[in-house]
Amino acid sequence: MRRLVFAVGFLISLSACATGGSVPPPVKLPYPAWYVGFAAPRHMEVWVESVDVLDQRGYVFFNVHAGVAGYTRKPEGWHKGTSGGKPINNVDLPDQLLLRWQSLVEPQAYKITIRIPQWVRDEMVRPERVYCRGSKEWIEDYRFAITLGMAPGGIVKVWVGGPCLGFKEVGRFQAKIEPRGPYLNNKGLFYRPPNPAAQAWIDQHGIPYGSW
Secondary structure, eight states: OOBBOOOTTTTTTTTOOOOGOOOOOOOOOOOOEEEEEEEEEEOEEEEEEEEEETTTTTTTEEEEEEEEOOEOOOSSSSOOOSSSSEEETTOEEEEEEEEEEEEEETTTTEEEEOOOOHHHHHHHHHEEEEEEETTTTHHHHHHHOOEEEEEEETEEEEEEEEEEEEEEEEEEEEEEEEOOOOEEEEEOOOOOOHHHHHHHHHHHHHOOTOOO
């Protein structure tokens, strides 16, 4: 029986406890934390309500990250991920990611469970000697960042990478519509409208479904 570990959302250091009062053992990774970042095509605004993680040990951490995405330069197509995001401390490498978000330009809420292949976890702990343009020196680096890219129509792309190594595509996935709609907060169910610039672009050009 898997032990559920409740992570305190939005904290940099996850404080967790398992059912029955047990605490998960310390995580042994070659770096302090791995990262989760968000991306979306330009003007295709999204709001990520939650990311939950089932790690490779079988522990479940809820609400490890949420918020807005970083946007690409173009409204069509994709880039190859970003090195930004939030550090996911005290959580082992991911086995599954559970993503729930709002596509503000449609508007629509989506959810998906993404199984992370073993080759991705292997990449995340495999050191590579690389010349880092930022520091202008040779370093031993890791692909410790996972980027979740979201687009209208429920399309999700996933990349794994690092600031000096670049990103590799994990896969392209189709999310399901969340029948419960957007997250219920103290104002009830609602979608935030896109910003004026995004809405003006969409009014003129429409949503380029199929370009992702």
